[in-house]
Amino acid sequence: MIKQLANRLWHLATSIPPIKPGNLLPVLVMVMLWVGLRFCGVSEEQSFVIGCVTAQAYTIWRNLPGAALSLQHVERGKPRMLVIPVSIIIAVAGLQLWLGSPLFTQRVVTVFCLLFLLVMIWGILREQEMLDRVVPEGRMPQQICAPVSLLRINAIVAAVVIGVNEMLIAFETLAVWISVMPLLVLALHAFYWLMVLSILPTASDQQKRA
Numbered sequence: 001m002i003k004q005l006a007n008r009l010w011h012l013a014t015s016i017p018p019i020k021p022g023n024l025l026p027v028l029v030m031v032m033l034w035v036g037l038r039f040c041g042v043s044e045e046q047s048f049v050i051g052c053v054t055a056q057a058y059t060i061w062r063n064l065p066g067a068a069l070s071l072q073h074v075e076r077g078k079p080r081m082l083v084i085p086v087s088i089i090i091a092v093a094g095l096q097l098w099l100g101s102p103l104f105t106q107r108v109v110t111v112f113c114l115l116f117l118l119v120m121i122w123g124i125l126r127e128q129e130m131l132d133r134v135v136p137e138g139r140m141p142q143q144i145c146a147p148v149s150l151l152r153i154n155a156i157v158a159a160v161v162i163g164v165n166e167m168l169i170a171f172e173t174l175a176v177w178i179s180v181m182p183l184l185v186l187a188l189h190a191f192y193w194l195m196v197l198s199i200l201p202t203a204s205d206q207q208k209r210a
Helices: 002-014 021-039 044-074 078-099 102-125 127-134 151-171 174-199 203-209
Strands: none
Touching: 002 174, 021 044, 021 174, 044 078, 044 102, 044 174, 078 102, 102 127, 102 151, 151 174
16 A cells, blocks of 8 residues: 555656746746846845736736637637726736835735635535536546546645745745745645646546446
């Protein structure tokens, strides 16, 4: 049993896909701006806010085309739905730059993750209905495994980010916050895929169900 568990853990660890460079670029931009601005004599507060807002702007810009394309497949005119959230994001970014408060910028991360967490919880409450829409019962008679929901994993990741962010706000400096966030991205990537791979059925499980 121990050998089987060890083999399973080894298989999970070696099956984690490499993180995409685009997912690392926002935090790298944040760190590079922090270092560069501090080297130029800019204050910690201003360097922190500028770096974080730039990382946020890049993340949104990178994901907007995909979001608009997805909405186009749903219904004509749906991409206009992006106007309101994008306007809110621009307003929040402008507010961060105007206030120049690192605490406010750090809280933006918490608020965003909290909203995401609430959406995941709402999805969990209606999980079966959502899964039935993805793969209706009886529609695929050759189905060998049940649909997999990632709502709980997404909720756990959001809760972890909130917890780490709030701990860094309470007990650490801005320099530590900037240093920990890239490491957190790497750790969450590994944690997320370990969780996903652990709930997916193995080849032996599929053969037993077949």
